[in-house]
Amino acid sequence: MTVILVDPRHPSMVPVEAVALLAGDLQYTEELPVRLAWSLSTARPVYIGEDAPALLSSDPDHPEVRARVKAGAAVIAPPARQGEKLIDAVAVMDRLRTNGPWESTQTHDSLRRYLLEETYELFDAVRTGDADELREELGDVLLQVLFHARIAEDAPEHPFNIDDVAETLLSKLGNRIPVLLGAGGDSASISLEEQLAQWEERKAEEKKDRDSCLDGISSSQPALALTQKVLGRVTAAGLPAELIPAQLLSVRIDPDGDAENQLRADALEFMDTVRRAEKDILRGRRGDDVASELDVSDLREVSTEEWRAHWRQAPQTPRRPRRRISPLKSSSLTCMTTRKPRIPAGRRVPSSGICS
Numbered sequence: 002m003t004v005i006l007v008d009p010r011h012p013s014m015v016p017v018e019a020v021a022l023l024a025g026d027l028q029y030t031e032e033l034p035v036r037l038a039w040s041l042s043t044a045r046p047v048y049i050g051e052d053a054p055a056l057l058s059s060d061p062d063h064p065e066v067r068a069r070v071k072a073g074a075a076v077i078a079p080p081a082r083q084g085e086k087l088i089d090a091v092a093v094m095d096r097l098r099t100n101g102p103w104e105s106t107q108t109h110d111s112l113r114r115y116l117l118e119e120t121y122e123l124f125d126a127v128r129t130g131d132a133d134e135l136r137e138e139l140g141d142v143l144l145q146v147l148f149h150a151r152i153a154e155d156a157p158e159h160p161f162n163i164d165d166v167a168e169t170l171l172s173k174l175g176n177r178i179p180v181l182l183g184a185g186g187d188s189a190s191i192s193l194e195e196q197l198a199q200w201e202e203r204k205a206e207e208k209k210d211r212d213s214c215l216d217g218i219s220s221s222q223p224a225l226a227l228t229q230k231v232l233g234r235v236t237a238a239g240l241p242a243e244l245i246p247a248q249l250l251s252v253r254i255d256p257d258g259d260a261e262n263q264l265r266a267d268a269l270e271f272m273d274t275v276r277r278a279e280k281d282i283l284r285g286r287r288g289d290d291v292a293s294e295l296d297v298s299d300l301r302e303v304s305t306e307e308w309r310a311h312w313r314q315a316p317q318t319p320r321r322p323r324r325r326i327s328p329l330k331s332s333s334l335t336c337m338t339t340r341k342p343r344i345p346a347g348r349r350v351p352s353s354g355i356c357s
Contacts, residue, residue, distance in 0.1 A: 002054060002074035004066055009059040010088070012037055019077045022055040030058040030065060091163055094147040098155075109152055116145045177203045213276050214238035220272075224265035225252065231268055235275055241305050244312055246271055274313065279303075281311035 005019040012033055015023065027044040029037075038044055047056060047065050056074075058066050070076060097104040123138040150163040175182045177200050180191045191199075211217070214234050220227060228249055235245070248267050254260050282303060 002052070002069055002072065003056070004069050004074045004076045005055060005057045006061055006066075006076065006078035007033075007057065007059050008079055012059050014079065015057075016077050016079050019055075022077075023057075025055065026053040027055045027057060028053040029056070030060060030063045032060050032063070033057065090143065090147060094144075094151050098148075098151045104148075107148070107152065109149055112145065112148060112152075116149075119145055173207075176207070179203075213279050215272050215275055218272075220265075220269060224261050224268060228264060228268045231272060231275075239303050239305055240275070240308050244308060277313055278308060278311045281313070282307050285311065 003019070003022060005015065005022060007013075007015055009032070023041055023044075025043060027041060028047045028049075029041070029044050030047050038046075041057075044057070045053070047058075052069075056065060056069055060066060061078075099105065119138065119141040123135075123142050126135040126138040146166070147163060150161070150166050154160055154162045178196065180199065181196070208217070214237070215231060218227070218230050218234065222230070232245065232249065236242075246267065249264075249271060252260060252264060285307075
């Protein structure tokens with residue numbers, strides 16, 4: 002006896018080793034498409050007649066399949082293809098979004114905190130080097146990607162799905178590394194330096210229509226990461242080092258202050274100054290006789306002389322003095338950490354859903 006298993010997504014793709022068996026006495030399980038059964042002239046349903054020498058199925062858990070395998074039947078199945086479980090994950094996310102009472106009410110905005118939490122947990126897993134933990138956290142981040150893509154599919158305006166996300170990624174990678182991903186890429190040879198140079202060149206070409214060297218930087222990231230990203234961008238854009246404020250080049254920790262928010266405020270203020278200078282540079286290039294909406298020039302290259310000539314420091318505003326926080330007494334601290342919150346009778350603590 003032989004059991005022939007096919008992919009339920011592509012049931013007509015039969016393994017080559019089983020093709021000869023399709024012409025003989027054959028049975029099939031009921032989940033297979035009718036058109037496939039009709040195309041096999043000698044095939045009959047699994048529950049009709051005596052057991053045939055071969056059984057065709059797409060369900061490895063079907064009772065008849067399991068019974069024959071247990072009895073010693075040979076199994077012919079297509080090799081597992083990389084990425085099949087991703088397709089299963091997409092299908093599961095679709096079911097959750099469609100039928101889940103919590104999942105169906107979520108939005109991009111409501112999931113933001115989960116995306117941030119899972120990203121930090123992935124960072125921790127990378128740092129510890131624990132393979133099992135890394136695998137789990139990568140799955141949690143993948144869930145966020147699938148969830149946001151499925152939410153976008155329901156958008157009334159500009160909807161897209163996970164395939165569109167993948168297509169955008171493939172298009173970007175194909176454009177950034179054409180030597181490796183283009184025709185004949187498997188046999189192409191390129192050095193690390195050449196690949197990095199090509200990546201930056203293609204990336205700059207993609208971003209040529211941006212109005213500022215700072216476009217695309219997320220201001221929601223931690224202040225230190227934000228500052229480092231900003232300094233990297235302006236340095237690459239040719240901004241002279243002396244125009245970078247000293248408070249961005251070193252971090253001062255004040256026990257009574259708020260170093261995170263102060264650094265963020267300084268970085269955002271610096272970003273505003275850079276953007277003002279860029280606008281002044283463009284205005285100087287086009288002249289006063291050309292309206293800004295008709296200007297098609299870009300800031301692909303800015304000289305150090307242009308930066309210095311159009312640099313205007315932001316107006317200084319007096320900072321509000323920070324209120325000093327008195328140290329907590331031990332009795333107060335004990336009270337705060339041991340007192341249990343009161344929950345009204347009959348009221349449940351809300352669940353945070355599948356993302357926690």
